[in-house]
Amino acid sequence: MNELWQWLVTPFAYQFMQNALLASLLIAATCGIIGCYVVLRRLAFIGDALAHTALPGVVIAYMNGWSLVGGALAAGIMTALGIGWMARKSTLREDTAIGIIFTAMFALGILLMSRLQSFRDLTHILFGNILGVRTQELWLMTAVALIVLIVLVLFHKELELTSYDSTHAEVIGIQSNPLRTILLLLLAFTVVTCIQVVGVVLTSALLVTPAAAASLITSDLRRMMVVAALIGAGSAFVGLLLSYYFAVSTGAAIVLTCTAVFGVVALINWGRQR
Amino acid sequence: MIFNYSGRHHVDSIPGAAAVHIRDLRVVYDANQGDALKCTQLDIPAGMRAALIGPNGAGKSTLLKTLAGLQPYTTGTVTIYGRPVRACHHRVAYLPQRGEIDWRFPVTVRRFVMTGRYVHLGWFRNPQPYDDALVEQTLLRLGLGGVADRRISDLSGGQQQRALLARAIVQEAELLLLDEPFNNVDPETRLLICTILDELQQLGRTAIVATHNLARLTQDFDLIISLQAGAIVGQQIAALYQPATVEETYE
Numbered sequence: 165m166n167e168l169w170q171w172l173v174t175p176f177a178y179q180f181m182q183n184a185l186l187a188s189l190l191i192a193a194t195c196g197i198i199g200c201y202v203v204l205r206r207l208a209f210i211g212d213a214l215a216h217t218a219l220p221g222v223v224i225a226y227m228n229g230w231s232l233v234g235g236a237l238a239a240g241i242m243t244a245l246g247i248g249w250m251a252r253k254s255t256l257r258e259d260t261a262i263g264i265i266f267t268a269m270f271a272l273g274i275l276l277m278s279r280l281q282s283f284r285d286l287t288h289i290l291f292g293n294i295l296g297v298r299t300q301e302l303w304l305m306t307a308v309a310l311i312v313l314i315v316l317v318l319f320h321k322e323l324e325l326t327s328y329d330s331t332h333a334e335v336i337g338i339q340s341n342p343l344r345t346i347l348l349l350l351l352a353f354t355v356v357t358c359i360q361v362v363g364v365v366l367t368s369a370l371l372v373t374p375a376a377a378a379s380l381i382t383s384d385l386r387r388m389m390v391v392a393a394l395i396g397a398g399s400a401f402v403g404l405l406l407s408y409y410f411a412v413s414t415g416a417a418i419v420l421t422c423t424a425v426f427g428v429v430a431l432i433n434w435g436r437q438r
Numbered sequence: 439m440i441f442n443y444s445g446r447h448h449v450d451s452i453p454g455a456a457a458v459h460i461r462d463l464r465v466v467y468d469a470n471q472g473d474a475l476k477c478t479q480l481d482i483p484a485g486m487r488a489a490l491i492g493p494n495g496a497g498k499s500t501l502l503k504t505l506a507g508l509q510p511y512t513t514g515t516v517t518i519y520g521r522p523v524r525a526c527h528h529r530v531a532y533l534p535q536r537g538e539i540d541w542r543f544p545v546t547v548r549r550f551v552m553t554g555r556y557v558h559l560g561w562f563r564n565p566q567p568y569d570d571a572l573v574e575q576t577l578l579r580l581g582l583g584g585v586a587d588r589r590i591s592d593l594s595g596g597q598q599q600r601a602l603l604a605r606a607i608v609q610e611a612e613l614l615l616l617d618e619p620f621n622n623v624d625p626e627t628r629l630l631i632c633t634i635l636d637e638l639q640q641l642g643r644t645a646i647v648a649t650h651n652l653a654r655l656t657q658d659f660d661l662i663i664s665l666q667a668g669a670i671v672g673q674q675i676a677a678l679y680q681p682a683t684v685e686e687t688y689e
Contacts, residue, residue: 204543204544318562319561321553321556321559321564322556322561324545325553325556327540327543328539328540328541328543328545329534329538329539329540329553331508331532331534331538331539332532332534332553332605334507334508335506335507335508335527335530335531335532336443336527336556336557336609337442337443337444337524337527337557338443338556379544382544383544383546383589384544384545384546384549385543385544385545388544
């Protein structure tokens with residue numbers, strides 16, 4: 165028993181591991197909560213697009229010596245507003261329009277990256293750098309988590325209703341479009357901080373997998389959000405430990421732990437239905 | 439303190455005004471095509487149960503959506519209890535066709551019906567004891583007491599339709615717009631819906647019901663409005679209704 169405790173605690177004697185733990189718990193929980201809307205409103209593709217379009221924002225910020233998170237945030241907000249606008253105006257299907265724009269933005273990011281001499285700092289953006297989180301960034305992540313949580317609580321009943329019956333919402337005077345834009349902005353905030361943990365490429369896994377597992381467990385949105393947050397945070401903790409002891413990539417370890425949880429839940433669910 | 443969704447407060451209806459009053463209405467979806475709906479004159483007095491009949495594409499849904507404020511119209515005047523469409527969201531309840539709702543969303547039947555109360559709650563306010571009691575009572579009245587805590591995806595077609603009606607009832611609206619409430623429902627549910635429309639009429643409410651189901655029209659409605667190709671081709675008091683018109687409508 166004592167040995168197990170030692171095994172769990174030892175890695176967190178280091179300051180950088182403590183920061184990494186706090187950051188990944190916070191972000192995985194936030195991703196799990198907002199991920200419920202991503203799963204139920206079928207926004208997985210948009211989440212992915214938000215992560216990818218952050219890249220040129222980060223590279224431009226890096227080139228000018230601005231804050232990298234600030235650059236990612238600016239790019240994320242622009243993308244969220246752009247997607248909201250496109251949904252209303254475009255004659256193309258929304259996913260097609262997003263597909264065109266997000267691959268172009270990502271390519272622009274890579275193009276700019278290839279012109280820089282120092283490539284190393286930016287690979288963190290692609291694959292995450294949770295072990296390099298500084299205390300200052302931790303505060304920003306806490307702020308993002310709080311903003312997301314407060315807005316989701318305040319607008320819960322309207323966001324829930326517009327997710328499955330926007331017609332009734334409109335009849336009683338709730339406009340779906342501004343609510344959708346609010347949701348996309350929150351998603352942009354979450355994604356930008358999430359990039360720090362697992363990187364651009366794996367961000368949508370943290371949004372989708374815990375929420376998908378939770379959707380198999382419960383039939384109430386609020387409970388689903390709590391369960392998804394717990395699955396996300398639990399996987400972050402386990403993934404961090406695994407990456408410490410087996411010296412593997414933290415982001416990948418966290419994502420694969422989420423996937424394993426989903427696999428177990430899906431298997432139990434399948435067994436129960438038979 | 440109530441923060442209304444529309445930013446507008448309750449506007450009283452004009453005493454003695456018709457529930458629905460339409461003059462020279464034109465609805466156009468696509469400028470290249472003709473009018474989706476054209477209606478020179480339609481008056482439905484308060485307290486009536488009106489049936490909208492006609493083949494698919496006749497404009498029944500378009501008319502209901504226009505009255506609900508969901509469908510913008512090109513020209514004309516439409517008033518509800520003497521006020522413009524959407525002047526007061528409390529006054530109009532709309533029951534959509536079942537396909538417009540994502541039934542797989544994780545929400546219980548009780549919570550789904552509660553969304554009918556949202557217009558009275560507004561932003562930031564949760565249901566009060568009165569709302570809970572009204573929802574509970576309506577669930578029982580519609581025979582949904584046993585499935586109140588089940589997910590809406592578990593409901594049968596008839597139960598889904600009853601849940602939609604329950605939501606429209608708890609809204610306590612003066613005008614109910616029902617789009618195909620009899621579609622794919624069992625005879626029991628149909629009877630229950632008609633009984634409830636009758637009860638609502640006793641309370642002075644108005645109902646406009648689009649339907650394909652032509653059985654018992656004269657018993658269950660007071661006014662029968664036939665549409666064809668986006669135009670109203672007949673308005674009759676149900677008691678004087680000529681069945682021949684129905685065959686004409688469906689030729």
